[in-house]
Amino acid sequence: MSEYQYVAFRAVDRPLSDTQLAYAEKQSSRSELSKWEMSVEYHYGSFRGDVNGLLRGGFDLYLAYADYGEREVRLRLPHGLPFSRKILAPFLAFDNITWTKDAKGGGILTVAISHDPGEKEDIEEFTVYLDALESIRQQLITGDLRAFYLLWLCGAVDEFDELDETVAPPVPHGLDQMPAKSLDLLQFFGLDPLFCQAAAEGVPAYEPSDDEDPIQLWARSISETRSRALLLRFLKDDLVETKAELIAEIHDTGKMIDWPTTPCERTLNDLISAVSILRITEEKKQDKIAKAEANRQAAKVEKIRQARMEQMRASPQTWLTKAEKTAAAGGTDNYRAAAEMLADVREAIGGPRGERLAGNRASKIAKAHPTRNMLKSALRKKGLLP
Template structure:
């Protein structure tokens, strides 16, 4: 008997054209396929498509699950709103990867745990996790730090996951608000099996998020007239989803993350102390 595997894709910005829909249908005879979604599962055999290629060409979000402990989330975000240079400090081996594809950056987040129990409710997580895309586009880097921290936590389960000198590595920039995560960020932390004690430890040096300095409407109104005219013209030309993400980026004041100061070893040691006190 083969392992159970679950694949789901979601197009958020634009529905698939008839031509692209026909291409996707060639990949699976069993999948449930629509102009915005693709769902397939296997109890034996494997999916003939390439999830990376499907996200690059057709979809904005992808969820993969298997009953042997694999979890994967892929997000496609316009690169001008989330540059690779911004993401690079949070990348960690195969567990937090990113690359540029055309005008987009693709983020690939994974968690592996052979001993984890299967939970059918995980198949309902793509929609709540898709909200992370808006957060990243707005400049909120907490999802990136959470993914890095979850990857660090795997070292406690498997000391062979990283090189021996890994514990001397310094954490990436620490975003504000780690002690007050959004629902999507809490969902991501659970999905990537982030140890709550490790998160509590990391959040001690994360300042609280300040209240917005002005309502979003005021921030948008303050944009230069040429920028507003350009955004309106693009909306009229069918780019409303892209414009929405850009407005989120302009109208969401997010403080710059603080430089990381703790080593991986320090974070893990302090999390162990927190765990013992509980």
């Protein structure tokens, strides 16, 4: 049995330069490569290129998947993690989650897990998870601690030997208001999307006022000359890189405030149990929604059918002829449609007359097409032929 592996890189801030592209080409002779993305699939063998070298050489995201039990993502943050050491400490307590600083600033954040084959659902579509990773990276750059908590969940919940002992870090406010696109990454790591909702139970929302928003405070503090210079830079230069540099500047000046959190003292097992309860509730909710939608659709179909039957009562011969022409057109769907028309005519007219009109036309149709057994079967199922 072959082993399947998939590796992908994505550039977010800017496309690769020609030099960076040439370096990427040397890392794998089998990859699909552009200035924005690189991907390669393996059924035998594995990727032997320099992952961190590629991330420092133009790419911003890395995703790797192997069906024998390994899943990994890496994000390069050119200006580092905009959180204090005190905030970061509990999030980096597992080997599954690591932060590697670059020599000249910035660094690479890695989340990697290993599991037994078949323990988690296989994955086929990877673009959605790269999109999720891009969304999370943008949150991290702007100091959104919720994104770090989500990454912590992705790595920590895999530590099955310590589920009863490991206490979750303080929960960022507004965790249950995470962007839907970011939440998709939970599924890449085999986790229920409801994990953030479970962890956020009892935790306040986060809606900072202008007086608390560090970006608003910084914007009011800079001079008009600086504002105009920045506006020109946004219009002429790389928008994402400029924004990232300014966020880093705000953090370095001390104007960034730590994202508010609430200690909840929940173990990983507590979170898993809470997710199970939420999943049962969610499935009941979705089942109720599905049943209500099915009832609405059934009512709509019946309304259309009753309108058609009114027409049949007014002009039965028109519909008998239409059923005959539909059956003559051939095909299983047409046979069923013809049988349904005749059955509806029978019901619309009612009584012996309805039975006679529908039955006689069904017999005429069957005699006109003696070799069409599927047609006769459709008519019999509606009780139109003996």
